[in-house]
Amino acid sequence: MAIQKGRSPFDRLKQMFDRSDLRCPECGYVDVEGGWRVTTTGSRVRYQHVCPKCNAIDTKEVRLE
């Protein structure tokens, strides 16, 4: 796979999470129309997804190099 230039690590991470893992860890519902809500705090990016079925909040945190 070719490396795409002009994309920030932030964009690449967002794309990675958008593509996969929108499955609720609580009830297993896959929210194919949903997306991650992204917030940044300094060198960290936090992704949150709220399950539309059971309202469980799935949080992932990624540290930018």
Ligand SMILES: [Zn+2]
């Ligand atoms: Zn759920």
